[in-house]
Amino acid sequence: TRTSRPQRILKAVQRKATVGDPQSVITAIDHFCRHREWAMNVGDEKGSILDSVVSEVSPVTVLELGTYCGYSTVRIARLLPPGACVITLEFNPDYAAIARQVIQWSGLEDKVQLVEGASGDWIPWMKEHFGVQAFDLVFLDHWKERYLPDTKLLEECGLIQKGTVLLADNVICPGTPDYLEYVRNSPRYNSHYYRSHLEYTKAEDGLEKSVFLGY
Numbered sequence: 001t002r003t004s005r006p007q008r009i010l011k012a013v014q015r016k017a018t019v020g021d022p023q024s025v026i027t028a029i030d031h032f033c034r035h036r037e038w039a040m041n042v043g044d045e046k047g048s049i050l051d052s053v054v055s056e057v058s059p060v061t062v063l064e065l066g067t068y069c070g071y072s073t074v075r076i077a078r079l080l081p082p083g084a085c086v087i088t089l090e091f092n093p094d095y096a097a098i099a100r101q102v103i104q105w106s107g108l109e110d111k112v113q114l115v116e117g118a119s120g121d122w123i124p125w126m127k128e129h130f131g132v133q134a135f136d137l138v139f140l141d142h143w144k145e146r147y148l149p150d151t152k153l154l155e156e157c158g159l160i161q162k163g164t165v166l167l168a169d170n171v172i173c174p175g176t177p178d179y180l181e182y183v184r185n186s187p188r189y190n191s192h193y194y195r196s197h198l199e200y201t202k203a204e205d206g207l208e209k210s211v212f213l214g215y
């Protein structure tokens, strides 16, 4: 097909959503992915759980690993108070280009810093480059085999502090067994599994919320 799936998602947003209205952007993407083409957005069901965690934490600085088309970036940013922001990392430049436009359409570009590159390369520079002390919330939604090494890297870099909340997508499907084992057995995390479904399907999936208890 001539266009990419992310390009078709952007078209659906431009056709169906209102500029400056984040909820209409979310609704347009969910409708397209449920009725036209499946895509790996966190989706509406897990998205509601994400919303409740963001509202509960009311974070000032958020790190999102894995932007894709910006769907969860918009879900998070729309709930942030003035002065709060989400730094989101995307490895694929084509996805990043689409995500920028989706975030712009939602009117939330002032609350979002989209960075292109690999988590392992960027995490050690976060403090220096963004002046971040520590993250209040980290949403993990990137390579599933990077959840654990990147969590350890965030710890080593002092970007996770007492009270930081980690929220991980896809802990069942595709699955992140080593990460789950780590956060559930570590005395330094308090973990809770929110049972749900793989976006737009009946397959089981869920989000794991892990609160760092400090050293």
Ligand SMILES: O=C(NCCCCc1cc2cnccc2s1)c1cc(-c2ccc(F)cc2)cc(O)c1O
Binding pocket: 040, 041, 042, 065, 066, 067, 068, 089, 090, 091, 092, 117, 118, 119, 120, 141, 142, 143, 144, 169, 170, 173, 174, 198, 199
């Ligand atoms: O792979 C998934 N997400 C990761 C792709 C992001 C690549 C990046 C690496 C990287 C490195 N550094 C910084 C930023 C980034 S972004 C994913 C896959 C499924 C799925 C797919 C097929 C299936 F049958 C069932 C589930 C569902 C999901 O919800 C997903 O999130």
Ligand SMILES: [Mg+2]
Binding pocket: 040, 041, 042, 141, 169, 170
């Ligand atoms: Mg995901």
